[in-house]
Amino acid sequence: MSPNDGRSLESLILNKLLAVDYQPVTPGVLARQLQLSRDQGEEFRETLTQLLEAGRARQDKHGRIKPRGSTGSATGIVKRINSGAGWVIPQQPLPELHGGDIYIASRDLGDAQSGDEVQVRLTSRRRTGGQRCGIVEKVLKRATSTFVGTWFEQGGRGYVRIDGSQYPDPILIPDSGARGPRRDDKVVIEMLRFPSERRAGEAVITQILGKRGDPGIDTKTVIHSLGLPTEFPEPALAEARAAATRFDEDQIADRTDLTGETIITIDPSDARDFDDAISLTRSADGTWHLGVHIADVSTFVTPGSELDQEAQKRGTSVYLPGHVIPMLPELISNGLASLQQDQIRWTKSVFIDISPDGSVLGSDFENAAIRNCRRFAYEEVMPLIRQPDSAAARREDPRVIRLLQQMFELAMLLRRRRTEHGALQMGIPEVEIDFDKDGHVTGAHERHHDESHEIIEEFMLLANITVARALTTHRIPFLRRVHGDPDELRMTSLQQFVTGLGLTLRKPQSRHELQQLVRKAAGQPIERAVNFALLRAMKQAEYSPEDLGHYALAEEDYCHFTSPIRRYPDLTVHRLIEQLIRDRKQPQPAFSELVQLGRHCSFTERRAERAERDLIRIRLLRFMSTRVGQEMDAIITGVESFGIFCQGIAIPAEGMLHVSGMGEDYWEFDPVGRSLTNTRTRRQLRLGDPIRVIIAAVDIDRRQLDLAPTGNSNRRTARTASSVPAGRPGPLPPRENSDGRKPAGSGKNGSKKSVKGKQPGSPSGTSGNASGPKRNGESPGSRNSPTSRKRSDQSRRRR
Incomplete structure (x- = not known):
């Protein structure tokens, strides 16, 4: 290998010194190991001398070259684990880390907390698996200093036990009497001094939310703990009112008048904002003419305005059970911009010509005015398509029925083409939780999802792709x-996992083989296990100006355009489409600004998802707390050396069954097959298997549900909720390759390891949590799908 310049040779030397398998050698041996030519000898000696003088390498008394004790610094985000130690995920990849994270011992974390941005000094220490170690030198930015917890008094002093398990010790409130909290009050605190290994935390109460368990307290807890903005500032509301005053639906001006066209919407039955509508015709030669009409929010929200700044800050609407926090004031989101039935509304319309075989022939964009002539709920659509002569169909306008039939035909054609192109269709049937008027869980049902959803999914996908290609x-x-x-x-780990299930995956990076894998598992007992594993093998979709493509959709260019009422990235794309329509280029933001905006919008999206997930988790735990001691049927959703994670079938609460509650026998953990096997009875517990468990313990404040096995007279109760660490592992084999960590119990090479049922303690970062598994990646038809339709105000709504 011949470097082209001194800098590349410098990197070559440093990479060698920092390699996990590097053994100190003399300069001559090092040069031979680097396979340098004789002509590079002088350059090598000069470069090595510079590294030694700069302190970036050192030479011992035997003349051997070693890396320096501290090899530079990095910035990244902290993720603490239950042992008190943590990992720092670098913001920029560093060659010396080989794609891994940095391990920080508890004594070296200082007061850095999960989510904090920190500066880390790398040391020469390495863990057994080769991961680099470091010391936190400075907290650059706190993830948050606001927390929610429960107040109590002990020894004449006030304390708050913060919700969740990130802070095991209570936080001292020196002057809690100033606000007069009472025992078991839920309070908001501002951290004055973060806890560390050497000193306790200290905080001040900023707000008393109310008594723990009171109606509405759970929602307030989630909102304040995540710092979700609720009330709109008055300047933003004033701009919304001014926009309403200016809006005159009869003044279409230079917009294309489509008010006489047959245009419809299909949404959840209880949706309140409608941001997309469809029109469709077909020529005599078989060419389709699709119109996707999206609410023109950019007309009402101008760049840099108070309204725009507030929308950008929020990033997305947040949909909680029984409560919505909109990105835009309801005057716009549910009024001016919403494509309500029989109302004239303004749109950004995408017109796409499609050949009879489903290929795109051309596209155009226009500012338009439409009138939604019929608003459908999903449940209404397929009966009308399948039974066009029914009484219900005869009550509809014949043009609408014809439109529905054509939409169905085209959407299924587009779906087949995408699948042939390699798009992944994967996902797990979703369970929707039922609540009463007070927000208490009453039951659950499988979420309605049929071809009516797929119709809209396909058209929204095509519009997003068309817009992205045009901008590119x-x-x-x-x-x-x-x-x-x-x-x-x-993906190799996924391959090993499905092999253990008796399936074949020869090329794990091949989308077509993954499609075949999903098809082979469909309808089989292992279907859920395969889908769990595949979804978690995917990366998480995000917003970025970088041209990275979309793996699950098998598309090079993709963006979000179809939901500007509730997603800020869509609004920014609408403004760019306006430039194409007007044929006027505007000054563009710097690439670095788009990078920051993408990170912010990705953060707000995940924050919104977490808010919904946390509130559902709390309510599921309340439901389960009244059923301690009862049995339930469940599915194994995760397997680790220390126990299994199970999700209820009737009620999708997820908890952990620890090996300490599984009797006196030893259990052998197989990290490849993702299973635990009883070494005496050979009973096997495997990802995706059904299992019957006992609800052993519930801790709502710590968000934990502990389970115990049934049918074992010698069983011991699972550990109490307070003793189970926090976090949620994925079901895939060890991720040592991607994040540098080797989970406990996996052996030196990920080999099998036996653990005893009464094993004390478990690896950090694990606990039973009461919600369904988080799904990574973004694939059509999955919960994180870019095309998953808008849901009711009580559920997540994303595409």
Whole structure:
């Protein structure tokens, strides 16, 4: 290998010194190991001397070259684990880390907490698995200093036990009497001094939310703990009112008048904002003419305005059970912009010509005015399509029935073409939780999802792809929706996992083989296990101006355009489409600004998802707390050396069954097959298997549900909720390849390891949690799908 310059040779030397398998050698041996030519000898000696003088390498008394004790610094985000130690995930990949994270011992974390951005000094220490170690030198930015917890008094002093398990010790409130909290009050605190290994935390109460368990307290807890903005500032509301005053639906001006066309919407039955509508015709030669009409929010929200700044800050609407926090004031989101039935509304319309075989022939964009002539709920659509002569169909306008039939025909054609092109269709049937008027869980049912959802999914996908291709063609930088290729080694782990299930996956990076894998598992007992594993093998989709493509959709160019009422990235794309319509280029933001905006919007999206997930988790735990001691049927959703994670079938609460509650026998953990096997009875517990468990313990404040096995007279109760660590592992084999960690119990090479049922303690970062598994990646038809239709105000709504 011949470097071209001194800098590349410097990197070559440093990479060698920092390699996990490097053994100190003399300069001559090092040069031979680097396979340098004789002509590079002088350059090598000069470069090595510079590294030694700069302190970036050192030479011992035997003349051997070693890496320096501290090899530079890095910035990244902290993720603490239950042992008190943590990992720092670098913001920029560093060659010396080989794609891994940095391990920080508890004594070296200082007061850094999960989510904090920190500066880390790398040391020469390495863990057994080769992961680099470091010391936190400075907290650059706190993830948050606001927390929610429960107040109590002890020894004449006030304390708050913060919700969740990140802070095991209570936080001292020196002057809690100033606000007069009472025992078991839920309070908001501002951290004055973060806890560390050497000193306790200290905080001040900023707000008393109310008594723990009171109606509405759970929602307030989630909102304040995540710092979700609720009330709109008055300047933003004033701009919304001014926009309403200016809006005159009869003044269409230079917009294309489509008010006489047959245009419809299909949404959840209880939706309140409608941001997309469809029109469709077909020529005599079989060419389709699809119109996707999206609410023109950019008309009411101008760049840099108070309204725009507030929308950008929020990033997305947040949909909680029984409560919505909109991105835009309801005057706009549910009024001016919403494509309500029989009302004239303004749109950004995408017109796409499609050949009889489903290929796109051309596209155009226009500012338009439409009148939604019929608003459908999903449940109404397929009966009308399948039974066009029914009494219900005869009550509809014949043009609407014809439109529905054509929409169905085209959507299924587009779906087949996408699948042939390699798009992944994967997912697990979703369970929707039922609540009473007070927000208490009453039951659950499988979420309705049929071809009516797929019709809208396909048209929204095509519109998003069409817009992204147009912006790319015109070389206009924009916020893309990107989904990177999965890590090769993680996919190899997936391959090993499905092999253990008796399936074949020869080329794990091949989308077509993954499609076949999903098809082979469909309808089989292992279907859920395969889908769990595949979804978690995927990376998480995010917003970025970088041209990274979308793996799950098998598309090079993709963006979000179809939901500007509730997603800020869509609004930014609408403004760019306006430039194409007007044929007027505007000054573009710097690439670095788009990068920051993408990170912010990705953060707000995940925050919204977490808010919904946390509130559902709390309510499921309340439901389960009244059923302690009862049995339930469940599915194994995760297997680790220390126990299994199970999700209820009737009620999708998820908890952990620890090996300490599984009798006196030893259990052998197989990290490849993702299973625990009883060494005496050979009973096997495997990902995706059904299992019957006992609800052993519930801790709502710590968000934990502990389970115990049934049918074992010698069983001991699972550990109490307070003793189970926090976090949620994925079901895939060890991720040592992607994040540098080797989970406990996996052996030196990920080999099998036996653990005893009464084993004390478990690896950090694990606990039973009461919600369904988080799904990574973004694939059509899955919960994180870019095309999953808008849901009711009580559920997540994303595409």
